[in-house]
Amino acid sequence: MKKRNVSYKTIGLAVFLLTLTLSVLLTTGFHFKDTTAANESNKFLPPTAKPNIIVILADDLGYSDLASYGNPVVKTxxxxxxxxxxxxxxxxxSSAPICSPSRAGLLTGRYQQRFGFEFLVPQSTGIKPTPEQLQKYAAFSKQVGSSQEPGIEEEAFNKIRKGLPDSEITLAQLLKKNGYKTAAIGKWHVGETDGFYPQQKGFDYHYGFYSGLSLYAVENDPAVVNKHLPWALSEYAAWHRNGSNRIVRNNQDVEEKQFLTDKFADEAISYIEQNKNNPFFLYLPFNAPHDPFQAKKSDFDKYPQVSDSTKRVYYGMISGLDNAVGRIHNKLKELGLDKNTLIVFTSDNGGATYTRATDNAPLKGGKLSHFEGGYSVPFFIKYPGKVPAGKEYNLPVSLLDVFSTTAAVAGVSLPADKEYDGVNLLPYLNNQSQGRPHETLFWRSGYSKAVRKGDYKLYINERNGKQLLFNLANDRSETKDLCGEQPEKVRELLAALQTWENKVQKPTWPSRNNSTIEVQGERYYFPI
Structure with a gap:
């Protein structure tokens, strides 16, 4: 082969051109990116890591119970x-103003009425009450305004299977099928018997309890402040760990001594550490601040200026919840996982005004009502780099959206054989989709109902004989009934509600009890 000689002139020209190119790039604003910090923050993540998903659900946390939602006293x-x-x-x-049905909607992304989950899953104490206990309970029910609904015998009612049916796909089942580790830590309350346990609904691991409430700690713990609520609906069922109130790990009974809010945080942190190298879905339904009212003394002592002991314990419980959320969040940051983790925080329904600890102001009503205070909830989504930081989103959204949003984040398609009522919120949060995520939203608990279309909401309580129309754009507190002024709007919303009701099922099990809730001096019935 013939050799080629490279002259010094050629080399000099190449050097000159390279220097010129670099000079042009630098003067036109081109900069070499320093990736050291980015690589450091992602050192725990494989290049194509699926995002982790954490859904934190508070229990009965009201719309105005957090500092960021206007509470002037509580520290969160x-x-x-x-x-x-x-x-x-x-x-x-939320999709219901009471916990059991709203959780069914959250976990499936569908109105729970589509599969007959309209009423509360009743608590199973595991103990047959004595005649004296039944008499005492009847007196208590009369005192708090609760009455049994006639129409079905006890034996027939007990034979009905109550919980999430096998026809439904939970978010855990969907994500597990697509490579995720899954855990539920906390309050379950969508089925208390075999066939409805968390492990049978897509969760690899469960720690918590099955019913709607349980003791946070034994009553004689000197580090805990207790407050009984003899005026509250659930007081009679709250102060024990029998039956479905018991604490279990993967369906095995646990003798738990630690304060439950702290224990649930410990369990969550341990799960995150064990699965830091796997994509995981952690469903974390705390029972705070649902009654029984028990706060750690250290949290109770944060509010010496609060003279009302009921509110002081309640605020202490919320502070305990806030501390637990902070510990979990810090663990994600410590492990370098926070940049690749979607965190959702919300509540299952509005604040329980019947406890006399909260009022959901400026909203009307509370849990067990279809006024705004009954199902308006605090709601946060954090997903670094994928949703804007510090943004306030002011259009109506639903907890049904959690399912579709998290599925989209995980890159998982929704099952094609079901109609989903939630939407993926990310395009709305990033200004990629215009308009409202939901033009119309529906609620129904037997004879108590509501529909919101645009800015108008129609409240219906057939047992009370009430039909009220509000414009929420300028009257979120629901102070002025517009039925007399806008009968055509009433007809429009009634027609929309009727169309929706024609598409959903009758309840799989009936309501056994009616409760009442006082709203601005008037008592409203509600089936549970």
């Missing part, structure tokens, strides 16, 4: 931080 810096680092929603709704 850790929960509020999720809004500073993510999105805070001002018009978020």
């Amino acid at each position: 810096p850790n929960i509020d931080a999720l809004g500073k680092e993510g999105v805070r929603f001002t018009q978020a709704y």
Whole structure:
């Protein structure tokens, strides 16, 4: 082969051109990116890691129970931080003003009425009450305004299977099928018997209890402040760990001594550490601040200025919840997982005004009502780099959206054989989709119902004989009934509600009890 000689002139020209190119790039604004910090923050993540998903669900946490939602007394810096680092929603709704049905909607992304889950899963104490206990309970029910609904015998009612049916696909089942580890830590309350346990609904691991409430700690613990609520609906069932109130790990009984809010946080942190190298879905339904009212003394002592002992214990319980959320959030940051983790924080329904600890102001009513205070909830989404930090989103959204949003984040398609009522919120949060995520939203608990279309809401209580129309754009507190002024709007919303009701099922099990809730001096019935 013939050799080629490279002259010094050629080399000099190449050097000159390279220097010229670099000079042009630098003067036109091109910069070499320093990736050291980015690589450091992602050192725990494989290049194509699926995002982790954590859904934190508070229990009966009201719309105005957090500092970031206007509470002037309670201290919630850790929960509020999720809004500073993510999105805070001002018009978020649960799909029911009571815990059991709303959880069914959250876990499936579908109106729970589509599969007959309209009423509460009743608590199983595991103990047959004596005649004296039944008499005492009847007196208590009369005192708090609760009455048994006639129409079905006890034996027939007990034979009905109550919980999430096998026809439904939970978020855990969907994600597990697509490579996720799954855990539920906390309160379950969508089925208390075999066939409805968390492990039978897609969760690899469960720690918590099956019913609607359980003791946080033994009553004689000197580090705990207790407050009985003889005026509250659930007081009679709250102060024990019998039956479905017991604590279990993967369906095995646990003798738990630690304060439950702290224990659930410990379990969550342990699960995160064990699965830091796997994509995981952690469903974390705390029972705080649902009664029984028990606060750690250290949290109770944060509010010496609060003279009302009921509110002081309640605020202490919320502070305990806030501390638990902060510990979990910090663990994600410590492990370098927070940049690749979607965190959702919300509540299952509005604050329980019957406890006399909260009022959901400026909203009307509370849990067990279809006024705004009954199902308006605090709601945050944090997903670094994928949703804007510090954004406030002011259009109506639903907890049904959690299913579709998390499925989209995980890159998982929704099952094609079902109609989903939630939407993926990410395009709305990033201004990629215009308009409202939901033009119309529906609620129904037997004879108590509501429909919101645009800014108008129609409240219906057939047992009370009430039909009320509100314009929520300028009357979120629901002070002025517009039925007389806008009968055509009433007919429009009634027609929309009727169309929706024609598409859903009758309840799989009936309501056994009616409760009442006082709203601005008037008592409203509600089936549970």
